[in-house]
Amino acid sequence: MTAWEQQLTACDCRITMPRRAVMGALLEAESPLAPQEILDRGRQVHTRLGLVTVYRTLELFLRLTLVRRVHREDGCQGYVLTSPGHHHVLLCRDCGRAVEFPGGDDLQVLIQRVEGETGYRVDEHLLQLFGRCTACQQGESDA
Amino acid sequence: MTAWEQQLTACDCRITMPRRAVMGALLEAESPLAPQEILDRGRQVHTRLGLVTVYRTLELFLRLTLVRRVHREDGCQGYVLTSPGHHHVLLCRDCGRAVEFPGGDDLQVLIQRVEGETGYRVDEHLLQLFGRCTACQQGESDA
DNA sequence: CTGTTAATGAAAACATTTTTCATTAAGGGG
DNA sequence: CCCCTTAATGAAAAATGTTTTCATTAACAG
Structure with missing residues (x-):
């Protein structure tokens, strides 16, 4: 099982x-x-x-x-x-392929700063990156 | 005008x-x-x-x-x-109120790390934080 | 003020998600 | 291993969100 x-x-x-x-x-x-x-x-x-x-x-x-x-x-x-752990998604805007990556300390630093500035208590976040994967960069370098 | x-x-x-x-x-x-x-x-x-x-x-x-x-x-x-500049959104999950905040260097550091690890070229991102605004934290501290 | 044409709005088409309800099958008890 | 209970399913329909179509309207250049 x-x-x-x-x-x-x-x-x-x-x-x-x-x-x-x-x-x-x-x-x-x-x-x-x-x-x-x-x-x-x-x-x-x-x-x-x-x-x-x-x-x-x-x-x-x-x-x-x-x-x-x-x-x-x-x-x-x-x-x-x-995936195991806290991950975010990176999507290729050409082929739609997605990879996940773990959220680092950088984001925690940013969240703490925003909490201090706004008074909000942040308990969830949505981070998605968009770009081009290696294959699609080569396929259409300047098309 | x-x-x-x-x-x-x-x-x-x-x-x-x-x-x-x-x-x-x-x-x-x-x-x-x-x-x-x-x-x-x-x-x-x-x-x-x-x-x-x-x-x-x-x-x-x-x-x-x-x-x-x-x-x-x-x-x-x-x-x-x-808003002028590059901003992200922070939403209160109770009242729906939204504030914007500028994306700091932290995010750029993270993006560069991910580009290095994946080979992707990142040219856009979507970051939204969810939490509770000051008012809603007081209203329902433990309800 | 008038003519050109971008912009509009009603209706309908289309796509996505949820609800309803009769039927099916998962899996525990005998 | 079979039967029974009931969670789970699937078809149809409803609800919701978005786009297309096309005749009409109005913005604004002249």
């Missing part, structure tokens, strides 16, 4: 084919997937998979912090598996 | 009542507004205002960097006026 299956069992959730299909799609994805994309890929594993179930499964996975929701430039919500 | 009106004139765009209504709503807002909210407020100035025009006007304002688009927790897109 894999780690995510154990986590489901631990909170009295069942391990079902639809959930396997959604997790499978996310495991093989190399960039954040929209719910519709997860449906398309998941159906290769579980033909009867429905879009509603994809939404519900993502909601569950979010609650268990198995997946992270990222802001895609096309407006849709994108979903990626969470 | 105000600064934004000059900017519109400079790019051969007309200064219209709908655009005045949208800008008016944004000027008086104290937190990011969704298009529908802008419509409601804008109609107090220009009764005939339509939602489509709100979208088109926001698109124009975005292109001119008069407004910034922020990711709201309810899933909608929120729009706020851009």
Whole structure:
């Protein structure tokens, strides 16, 4: 039994084919997937998979912090598996490929400064970087 | 003629009542507004205002960097006026009030580190902090 | 003031997300 | 290993958010 299956069992959730299909799609994805994309890929594993179930499964996975929701430039919500530790997302604006990176002390310093200046208590943050991956930089260096 | 009106004139765009209504709503807002909210407020100035025009006007304002688009927790897109300089948004998760703050060197340090580690060229970023403003901290200290 | 044309707004198309409810199947107890 | 309970599912429809279409309006140059 894999780690995510154990986590489901631990909170009295069942391990079902639809959930396997959604997790499978996310495991093989190399960039954040929209719910519709997860449906398309998941159906290769579980033909009867429905879009509603994809939404519900993502909601569950979010609650268990198995997946992270990222802001895609096309407006849709994108979903990626969470890596261990606190990570942020770096998206290539050409091919959509995403890599995660850990948040360093730099951000904590900045957050503390902002807390001091504003009086707010900051307890969460969303950091996403956009740019071009190595391959896309070479492909269209000045096009 | 105000600064934004000059900017519109400079790019051969007309200064219209709908655009005045949208800008008016944004000027008086104290937190990011969704298009529908802008419509409601804008109609107090220009009764005939339509939602489509709100979208088109926001698109124009975005292109001119008069407004910034922020990711709201309810899933909608929120729009706020851009402050001079490079700013980020800090949202109160209770009352929705937003303040902007300038991005410091800390973030540049982090970005350079990530560029080095991944090979990506980073040219844009989205940083939003979530927390509680001073007032909401006092109101519900442990509720 | 008038003509040109950018801009507008209503309706409809489209996309995304949520709700409803009858049916299915996961997995514990016998 | 089978049966039963009920969580989970999926189709349809509703709700919500965004974009397109196109006839009409109004900004502003002349």
